Amino acid sequence: MKNSIDTRLLDRKEELRLDEDWKWDLLEISDLFWISIILSMSLIPFFYAYKDKTSISLGVVLSLLLVHFIQYFLTFSEKNIFSFEPIEIFGLIPALMNEGIHFHRFVTAAWLHADWIHVLSNILVIALVGVPLEQRLGARKWLIVYSLGFIGGNLAWIFTHPDSMNPAIGASGAAFGLLGAYMACWPEDKIEFPLLFLIRAWPVWLIVFIRVGIEILQIYSLQVGTSGETNVAHMAHLGGFFLSYISAKIIVKDVHLMSYGDNSRNNLGEISKQMREELMMSLDNDPWSINGIKLEENVSRILNKLREEGDEQETRRAWLEELAEQTICPICNGEIVAEGKNNMYFLKCVKSDKHINWP
DSSP, X not given: OOOSOEEOOOSOTTTTTOSTTOOGGGOOHHHHHHHHHXXXXXXXXXXXXXXXXXOHHHHHHHHHHHHHHHHHHHHHTTTTXXXXXXXXXXXXXXXXXXXXGGTTHHHHGGGOOSSHHHHHHHHHHHHHHHHHHHHHHOHHHHHHHHHHHHHHHHHHHHHHSTTOOOOEEXXXXXXXXXXXXXXXXXXTXXXXXXXXXXXXXXXXXXXXXXXXXXXXXXXXXXXXXXXXXXXXXXXXXXXXXXXXXXXXXXXXXXXXXXXOSOOTTOOOOSOOHHHHHHHSOOOXXXXXXXXXXXXXXXXXXXXXXXXXXXXXXXXXXXXXXXXXXXXXXXXXXXXEEEEEETTEEEEEESSOTTTOEEO
């Protein structure tokens, strides 16, 4: 399985306009059209993930897939109609990165891939590792870790190949960055992952030990000359992994999130009852009482049970789900649902978070 930032040899540097005189104003209208299409396809999943409050990690997966569809279409139709090559504008070229005009390549290179095997192998890691990590971190911190991954990978590739004109592309540095952050904070967590020809729940430390170990072994083989030429940027993988690993505990400042153990089912782990109580939001001042709405007897009973027994995470979740089934939004009389985020559970109105977001 290929999880890498790939490099492509450029035999005709002038043809691809990658010299020091490259300027945005050299682009043709057709180039600008395809650039706008690629940028739109990459950003739309993030917009809907934010709007619908869905998983940002799955938004990244969709973003990478959409961009690769455009890449594939341009490659497939290149001989017939189009001559636009995204790599010449968005790929990371180490020899050009001392020029400010090329700074965007630090980011854009992570959205391009060499082929379908390359992109699918990367999104497999991002989905399987990224989703449980996002449940631990939350969307904002997850994006920081993901970004550090591809930035660390790009920096590692530039520092080790400063004069290279071979463009590096792919989200593998980011994928390894997710593994690095997970390893730094929750190495004992078990996540579903294809390893040793089996798909099952493996501890994070074992996944990292094997995946990073393979990268180090391949780098060693290249250095001592026991391996042939490769188009895989192994140093970029390690750069993404170690930058996220080093930064993870700084990003994850909340002490209660740093608990070790099997949290693959969103447990708070081995933290004390007192700490759990501190983390739980107050159940006083419910939104129905605030809005002067008298609850029916059965709903009032559920609310009282929630207040009496809601200091335990799973108990609170159960009573909130029961409450959501028995009552309606005090603002619009619409449906309310119980949702979980960062190991906390709350009620929200399906029409608007501004109506109810409690506790």
